[in-house]
Structures are given as structure tokens and as C-alpha cells.
Amino acid sequence: MLILHDLTPLPWWLAGASIGAITLLLLWVTNQRLGISTGFENLCALAIRAPYFQRSEILNSQGWRLPFLGGLVLGGALSAVTSGGWQPFWAMGIFDTTFGWGPAGKLAWMFVGGAFIGFGTRLAGGCTSGHGIFGISNLERASIESTLAFMAAGIVATNLIYRVWGGL
Amino acid sequence: MAPWVYVVFGTAFGWVLSRSGAADYNFVQGMFLLDNVQLYGIIGTAVAVTAPGLWLLKRAGRTATGQPLRVTPKPRHPGNVLGGVLFGIGWSITGMCPGPILVNIGEGKVYALGALAGALVGASLFGVLYERLRAPLHLPKLELGIGDG
Numbered sequence: 255m256l257i258l259h260d261l262t263p264l265p266w267w268l269a270g271a272s273i274g275a276i277t278l279l280l281l282w283v284t285n286q287r288l289g290i291s292t293g294f295e296n297l298c299a300l301a302i303r304a305p306y307f308q309r310s311e312i313l314n315s316q317g318w319r320l321p322f323l324g325g326l327v328l329g330g331a332l333s334a335v336t337s338g339g340w341q342p343f344w345a346m347g348i349f350d351t352t353f354g355w356g357p358a359g360k361l362a363w364m365f366v367g368g369a370f371i372g373f374g375t376r377l378a379g380g381c382t383s384g385h386g387i388f389g390i391s392n393l394e395r396a397s398i399e400s401t402l403a404f405m406a407a408g409i410v411a412t413n414l415i416y417r418v419w420g421g422l
Numbered sequence: 423m424a425p426w427v428y429v430v431f432g433t434a435f436g437w438v439l440s441r442s443g444a445a446d447y448n449f450v451q452g453m454f455l456l457d458n459v460q461l462y463g464i465i466g467t468a469v470a471v472t473a474p475g476l477w478l479l480k481r482a483g484r485t486a487t488g489q490p491l492r493v494t495p496k497p498r499h500p501g502n503v504l505g506g507v508l509f510g511i512g513w514s515i516t517g518m519c520p521g522p523i524l525v526n527i528g529e530g531k532v533y534a535l536g537a538l539a540g541a542l543v544g545a546s547l548f549g550v551l552y553e554r555l556r557a558p559l560h561l562p563k564l565e566l567g568i569g570d571g
Contacts, residue, residue: 269442270467278475284423285485291520294545306549309564321425325432330528333440342530347448361536367515368540376548377505382519391472396498400506407510412454
């Protein structure tokens with residue numbers, strides 16, 4: 255069950271095939287390589303003048319990555335609206351039953367994890383979409399190595415957090 | 423291409439992430455605890471569909487509107503693995519990779535705003551430190567300005 259409205263999730267094969275189809279259509283129709291974490295830089299570039307955010311890869315992609323990121327938010331909102339209604343909520347599944355932190359603790363924990371994501375994906379040059387799906391499908395060594403690294407690190411970190419710290 | 427086209431692609435992608443478990447804290451922890459195969463199945467199927475499709479598209483070499491197809495491989499450097507490790511830790515802590523951060527905000531999960539704030543601070547920090555990290559980590563040289571991309 256999903257945390258969102260206790261929904262039954264789509265079957266994995268249908269979700270995976272849909273993601274593959276969207277990835278291929280995005281390339282075929284718009285000539286864009288799927289990748290989400292570069293979009294963080296497009297957002298940073300709106301406010302920060304450092305040379306890193308003024309490079310051609312970012313300046314040339316504002317026109318597609320920013321509306322794409324907006325679409326992701328809209329997709330999540332539509333998913334909630336069409337399955338029981340939209341409302342702000344704090345439910346976090348096994349984090350609540352294991353650690354039971356309140357809103358301030360959750361926001362702080364999310365901020366720390368988010369900083370790892372922002373710094374890590376930019377250093378790695380991609381995330382689950384650009385490396386894990388597109389890069390691996392294109393047999394790129396950088397993507398295969400990066401994906402192995404983030405999957406392994408996630409497995410170690412979650413086992414430390416839940417089995418060691420949380421006593422699951 | 424008009425911006426609304428990318429909004430449509432993002433919305434479709436976000437909806438699938440929302441309804442599949444990819445943007446769900448419990449499913450992400452289940453994947454990393456090796457308790458739940460849902461997200462491995464999703465990533466595996468996505469690659470199994472994308473890889474042959476990409477091969478065919480590259481062989482055809484043209485987009486739907488007849489433009490030359492552009493697929494630029496990502497540069498390989500020590501940051502791929504080091505950054506991957508940091509990202510994996512962040513994915514574990516938040517239960518979100520970058521797409522699901524935005525999807526979860528859309529769903530109404532308030533705590534996801536903390537993850538977005540952290541991600542923007544982390545990406546800013548990386549950008550500001552780039553020139554200092556470039557030599558030791560063999561990162562690519564910056565190509566500044568609006569090129570012919």
C-alpha cells in the first residue's frame with residue numbers, strides 16, 4: 255500500500271514500461287535526454303551567478319527542464335486529487351512507527367538528506383533517471399558505475415538507519 | 423518545442439512515480455532493506471524497454487520532426503562513484519530521489535519541502551566549490567555561455 259491514500263500501487267512491469275515509454279518519447283519528440291537532477295542547477299541558476307550555473311548546458315536547458323520539473327509537481331498533485339483529494343500531510347510510514355519524530359524533526363532530517371542528494375547528484379553527474387535509466391540503457395560506463403555506487407550506498411545507509419539505529 | 427509539451431511529459435512521469443511506489447517512503451526503504459522487489463522491478467523494466475528503443479532511435483538517427491537525434495554520453499570521472507555514494511545516502515535518508523522530491527511536494531507531503539531546500543543548498547554548494555573540486559576529482563572543464571546546444 256502507498257502512504258498516499260493507502261492506494262494499491264501500479265504493477266511494477268506497467269510502471270517500468272511506462273517510464274521507459276516516456277523516456278523514449280521525450281527523446282524522439284523533443285530530442286531531450288531524460289534527467290532530473292540537472293534541473294536543481296536550473297533552479298539554482300535563477301538565483302546564483304557563480305560560473306558553474308552560467309555554463310551552456312544550463313543556460314540552454316532552462317526552457318525545457320523548468321517546465322518539466324513543474325510537470326512533476328503537477329503529476330503528484332493530480333495523483334492525489336484523483337485518488338481521494340489533495341491536502342497537506344506529514345505521514346511518513348515506517349519512519350513514524352520506528353522513530354516517531356514530529357514535523358520539525360522530519361523537516362530537519364529531510365533537509366540533511368536533501369543536501370546529500372543535491373551535492374551528490376551534481377558530483378555524480380546524474381541520478382536515478384539520467385544515470386540509472388537513460389545512461390544504463392545507453393551502456394555508459396559512468397552511469398553503470400554511479401548507479402552501482404548509489405544503490406550500494408542506499409542499501410548500507412538504510413540498513414544502518416533501520417536495522418542498527420532503529421532496531422527493526 | 424513549446425513549454426507545455428515538457429509540462430505534459432513531466433506530469434505523466436510524475437503521475438507514474440506517484441502511483442508506482444517510486445515516490446513512497448516505505449517502498450524506497452523496502453528496496454534498500456531488500457524486503458520489497460517493486461522498485462527493482464520498475465527500474466529493471468524501464469531499462470529493458472528503454473535500451474532496445476534507444477538502440478533503434480539511434481540507428482534511425484532522427485527525431486519525430488526530422489532533426490538529427492542528439493544523445494550525449496555523460497563524462498566519466500571519479501565523481502561518478504563518490505557523488506553516487508553521497509546521493510545514495512541522501513536517497514536513503516529522505517526516501518526520495520530527485521524526481522520524487524517534486525512529486526511528493528505535489529502530493530501534499532509537507533516534509534518533502536525540507537528535501538527540496540536541502541537539495542538546492544547541496545547543489546549550490548557544489549556549484550560554488552566546483553573550481554576547487556575540479557582538479558582533484560578530474561571533473562570536466564566548464565563550457566560557459568550560450569553555445570549551440
